[in-house]
Amino acid sequence: MPADTTAPASGSEYVDRGRAAEARKALASVEHEPGAPKPDPIVVADEVTRQFGGLKAVDVAHVEIQRGAITALIGPNGAGKTTFFNLLTGFDRPNTGRWTFNGKSLAGMSAYKVARLGMVRTFQLTKVLAKLTVIENMRIGATGQSGESLARAMFPFFWRAQEKANTERAGAILQRFKLDAKRDDFAGSLSGGQRKLLEMARALMVEPELIMLDEPMAGVNPALKQSLLGHVKSLREDGMTVFFVEHDMDMVRDISDWVIVMAQGQVIAEGPPDSVMADQRVIDAYLGSHHDQVLDFEEEEKILQEAQEEHVKNEEEAQ
Amino acid sequence: MRVRQSSAAALVLMTLFTVLGISGNAQAATPPATVATSADDDTIDVKGKLVDTREKPPAPVEGVQISVEDDAGELVGEATSDADGLFVIPLGADIDVVGETYTIKLDESTLPEGTELRNPDQVELERQVKISADISVTFPIGEGTVGTGWAVRALQLGVGGLVFSLLLAMAALGLSMIFGTTGLTNFAHGELITFGALIALFIDRLPGNITVGGMNITMVTAIAVAMVMSTLFGWAQDKALWKPLRRRGTGLIAAMIVSIGLSIFLRNLYQYFAGAANHNYSQWTSPSPWSIGPVLITPKDVGVIIFSTIVLVAVTLAIAKTRLGKATRAVSDNPALAASSGINVDRVISVVWAVGAGLAGLSGVLLGMTQGFDYQIGFKILLLVFAAVVLGGLGTVWGAILGSFIIGIFIEVSTLVVPAELKFVGALLVLILALLFRPQGLLGRAERVG
Amino acid sequence: MDILNLLSGSLQQALGPTAVVYALAAIGLNVQFGYTGLLNFGQAGFMAIGGYFMAASVATWGLSFWVGIALGLGLSVVLALLLGIPTLRLRADYLAIVTIAAAEIIRQTLGSVTLLKWFGGQDGLINFQRTFVEMNPFSSRVDLGIVAWRPFDFWLLFSGWILVAIGVVVVWLLMRSPWGRVLKGIREDEDAVRSLGKNVYSYKMQSLIIGGLFGAVAGFYVALQHTNMNPTWVATDTTFFAYTVLLLGGAARVLGPVVGSIVFWFLITFLDLFFGILTRGADPFMPEWIMTNQQASLMRLIIMGLALMLLMIFRPQGIFGDRRELAIDAR
Missing domain, CATH: 1.10.3470 (ABC transporter involved in vitamin B12 uptake, BtuC)
Incomplete structure (x- = not known):
């Protein structure tokens, strides 16, 4: 199912093609249990573990991700979400485990090959190419460029046409993400939110089937959040599968069709947003199982949010 | 530049000789005009001190004949160790000598009775004059370690x-x-x-x-x-x-x-x-x-x-x-x-x-x-x-x-x-x-x- | 003090064969460091491989000059592969340490007594430049008014600057292509590029090889220039000077290495001549207790070291660079 990324070329408005309803219907019959089988999984992972010294950062027995749906991966800090992302996309090597994408085993595969297969990720701390312009950031995302081979690079004749086509496609996506005004600016000059947008837009240049977003809302100002939400939803409408890590519970509740909860490296709960957020195991995981006073979800989320912002701030200062 | 390399090589050599325990004091190079060190003339000597390491403090060994040959096998000079165990053999002016290789030989037959080289393989030492400096050699004398083994x-x-x-x-x-x-x-x-x-x-x-x-x-x-x-x-x-x-x-x-x-x-x-x-x-x-x-x-x-x-x-x-x-x-x-x-x-x-x-x-x-x-x-x-x-x-x-x-x-x-x-x-x-x-x-x- | 002599002497060096050597070496570093972010601190090693194998092919093994050139280029590719395989997956500073170590391994090995009969030990190799001399179309002294060269020197710098020009054009063509874009992307953030489906390792390797080839050509020239190939020409400081040349002209700028080399050798020679004049003769201008003639020869390196520090701190984009496009994250 090739993703049709250029279709809604004008505006970022969320065009409802009914994919949300489709996805939710398909997931309706799925059990609300960790590792529940899905009707049409795009990713299936088994026994994936990653050890850091004495700490088992990831220990996922079995998990499936439904095709065409937006799946959220949540969990308290240190639950292993980003590590799990890194493992799935080949940016880190697990100690054990096997996982497939469209039925093809990805274990031991290099990150760039994973991306070429159509499983593309973004990063928690955005990785825009600061000293390249926005449009160059986009162009580099296109796959199968003949001008990227050393033998042909020196002769524009070989790649000029393709470059033009890629630039047009990039222009359309930039427009959709409302970045076309920044087209010739250095990516380093963009704001945090714009960087998130650019990174997502750039990922689309790869024409992914599955797009994996690592905290797309972190560091984004509230004004941009709504439009970012729209963008993520529109990815699903374009036929892509979205898998994202997020701490922003509004976003999780708002856009996800399915939620997977990790704690201490394991998948502890699964289900549609509302059912998961009411799950005792989830509340225990976030608060520690020996909490004596029951915080409501809003408060808890606020605390988490603050902690997260603190964390990101520290990270950025450390950079 | 050339001097720099040579002294690098000399350093390597000196390290080696120190390790082998046969190094005396490799005299400092004569620097051109600036910081004056020990050597006061342009003549390069081979010098050394023969001591019997079995004694504490080590006793000088007198009357041992040392000779120096150039790489063509020609005799350049000879000397006999004095009462302090010291010997000096002049090689010549530094401009003639730097870069040449010499073989320093110890005549074992002139060693006093009961003494022999600690390392019998080291009757001869080959040294290249790398820099304008005297060459120090030491032949450790004591009890012959019978064929210094690999392990030693x-x-x-x-x-x-x-x-x-x-x-x-x-x-x-x-x-x-x-x-x-x-x-x-x-x-x-x-x-x-x-x-x-x-x-x-x-x-x-x-x-x-x-x-x-x-x-x-x-x-x-x-x-x-x-x-x-x-x-x-x-x-x-x-x-x-x-x-x-x-x-x-x-x-x-x-x-x-x-x-x-x-x-x-x-x-x-x-x-x-x-x-x-x-x-x-x-x-x-x-x-x-x-x-x-x-x-x-x-x-x-x-x-x-x-x-x-x-x-x-x-x-x-x-x-x-x-x-x-x-x-x-x-x-x-x-x-x-x-x-x-x-x-x-x-x-x-x-x-x-x-x-x-x-x-x-x-x-x-x-x-x-x-x-x-x-x-x-x-x-x-x-x-x-x-x-x-x-x-x-x-x-x-x-x-x-x-x-x-x-x-x-x-x-x-x-x-x-x-x-x-x-x-x-x-x-x-x-x-x-x-x-x-x-x-x-x-x-x-x-x-x-x- | 003869200002005109000072300037013409400096200009002579700035356009001469030495500047060619460093321009070539720095073009290689520009590909590796300027565009890809690879810290190759072993450019002297590539120069050694180039210079020594060209020279030994002719002088030791009696092969043709062109076989020597091919051997030098081929082996520099091998060296790049050998260095790249263990280190290109590691952090930048590992490549720096491994390449600097490798260059020293090569220099000490090729200059060793053990390989004396092939590479001539510390004295190095001579008598390998005949083919190059025979190709010389210039038979008389070339006088450009302010500066003048012997026919052989002019042939060296003439052919050398042509090679530099070719190198510059190649780099320019490469860096405006999608291939060059991937390199720049890797310099900025290799994980980002990897996440977009590019084989980062392979691109880094290609960059290392291309830069190394330029290093080998610089090695050919250093040998031809001195009509002698010995370990002195490829010491660790050679690499550091090439970096200074690159940073002076501006990293990740196509003409950076060329401008850098010309400016560098002009300034270095100027300083050398200047302090030489100050301390020359029986009654020098500068009192001997401050600076002797021997100490004067060190002034250029003292100032160069200081200049490299100040350049990196205050003008990391080089003298003509644009700060916004700065390749190095210096801030």
Whole structure:
């Protein structure tokens, strides 16, 4: 199912093609249990573990991700979400485990090959190419460029046409993400939110089937959040599968069709947003199982949010 | 340029001879006009002292005939050792002699009864005149070790390697700590080593000796002053250069290049003041070796081993036990986290720079004591220090020490099979091979290199 | 003090064969460091491989000059592969340390007594430049008014600057292509590029090889220039000077290495001549207790070291660079 990324070329408005309803219907019959089988999984992972010294950062027995749906991966800090992302996309090597994408085993595969297969990720701390312009950031995302081979690079004749086509496609996506005004600016000059947008837009240049977003809302100002939400939803409408890590519970509740909860490296709960957020195991995981006073979800989320912002701030200062 | 290489080769040779226990005092080169050292004329001599090492103190051996031949086999000169065991054979003016190779022979039949060479294979020594300096040779005399076996030679080389390892470890510890806390790959670390050696030289060259109750403590004072000055130098360098750069948010690669500039600057500044000549300190120049079992070791080496072991143990204990040491490790681990848990990161880094530079300076003096030195001794061993640190694991304390021992001992012991001139090459190859199999170093953590 | 002599002497060096050598070496570093972010501190090693194998092919093994050139280029590719395989997956500083170590391994090995009969030990190799001399179309002294060269020197710099020009054009063509874009992307953030489906390792390797080839050509020239190949020409400082040349002209700028080399050698020679004049003769201008003639020869390196530091701190984009496009994250 090739993703049709250029279709809604004008505006970022969320065009409802009914994919949300489709996805939710398909997931309706799925059990609300960790590792529940899905009707049409795009990713299936088994026994994936990653050890850091004495700490088992990831220990996922079995998990499936439904095709065409937006799946959220949540969990308290240190639950292993980003590590799990890194493992799935080949940016880190697990100690054990096997996982497939469209039925093809990805274990031991290099990150760039994973991306070429159509499983593309973004990063928690955005990785825009600061000293390249926005449009160059986009162009580099296109796959199968003949001008990227050393033998042909020196002769524009070989790649000029393709470059033009890629630039047009990039222009359309930039427009959709409302970045076309920044087209010739250095990516380093963009704001945090714009960087998130650019990174997502750039990922689309790869024409992914599955797009994996690592905290797309972190560091984004509230004004941009709504439009970012729209963008993520529109990815699903374009036929892509979205898998994202997020701490922003509004976003999780708002856009996800399915939620997977990790704690201490394991998948502890699964289900549609509302059912998961009411799950005792989830509340225990976030608060520690020996909490004596029951915080409501809003408060808890606020605390988490603050902690997260603190964390990101520290990270950025450390950079 | 040519002189520089030759002295590099001479350094290698001297190290080797020290290790073999046959080195006397390789006299300092005659520098052109500037800093005057020992030699007062242009004539190059072969000289040496024959002593029987079985005696304590070693007794001079008189009446032994020594001859020198050039590479065509022509006799150049002869001499017989005098009552002090000394002999001098002039070779000629330095311009005629530099670059030539001579064979120095000891006539075994003239040895007094009951004495023989400790190493019967060393009746002849071949020496090339690399620089305009007298050549010192020693033929250790004592009980013949019947056919110095492979194992004995390995042991002897191992002792030399041990001395070098300890000195390397002090330099490596500083480099590794600075890397750990600041992320800086400091290419000017070699100049911290040289700084110590030069400060000690300055003290040593002050007129007169420093004595306490009749004991000559010039060198002891020199070592102490060098250590203190090096510590201050490191502290000041951080304050004046590295701290402002950190404040500006200078990238690590940019800082690395700044350190290269600093290295070139300091190295040439050192040469400006100290000249290109090879230097030796005035005290403890030609100690007679003690024999411990089959192994020869000079009292100076023993002193260096004991002293540097004490220093290393003290520093590592301090890192392991004291508050400041723990803070240092915390900063190495995660500066942001350390800062947020109330550790004054800047102060820790300041101390690390001071201690690291002090250790490097100390290693410089001791290195100068054991093998002589010139203005780029630190630069010459910088790569070995890097090799030790990377091999052990960049940024780790124990890794730096372990790496130093492996590199230091490997360098010496490898000369059993590798030509001495290629021993550094062997050590650097070990580094590259080790990176292939264990990129994070022996004691490093895998996460750190990704 | 003869200002005109000072300037013409400096200009002579700035356009001469030495500047060619460093321009070539720095073009290689520009590809590796300027565009890809690879810290190759072993450019001297590539120069050694180039210079020594060209020279030894002719002088030791009696092969043709062109076989020597091919051997030098081929082996520099092998060296790049050998260095790249263990280190290109590691952090930048590892490559720096491994390459600097490798260059020293090569230098000490090729200059060793053990390999004396092949590479001539510390004295190095001579008598390999005949083919190159025979190709010389210039038979008389070339006088350009202010500066003048012997025919052989002019042939060296003439052919050398042509090679530099070719190198510059190649780099320009490469860096405006999608291939060059991937390199720049890797310099900025290799994980980002990897996440977009590019084989980062392969690109780094290609960059290392191309830069190394330029190093080998610089090695050919250093040998031809001195009509002698010995370990002195390929010491660690050679690499550091090439970096200074690159940073002076501006990293990640196509003409950076060329401008850098010309400016560098002009300034270095100027300083050398200047301090030489100050301390020359029986009654020098500069009192001997401040600076002797011997010490004067060190001034250029002292100032160069200082300049490299200041350049990196205050003008990391080079003298003509644009700070916004700065390739190095210096801030």
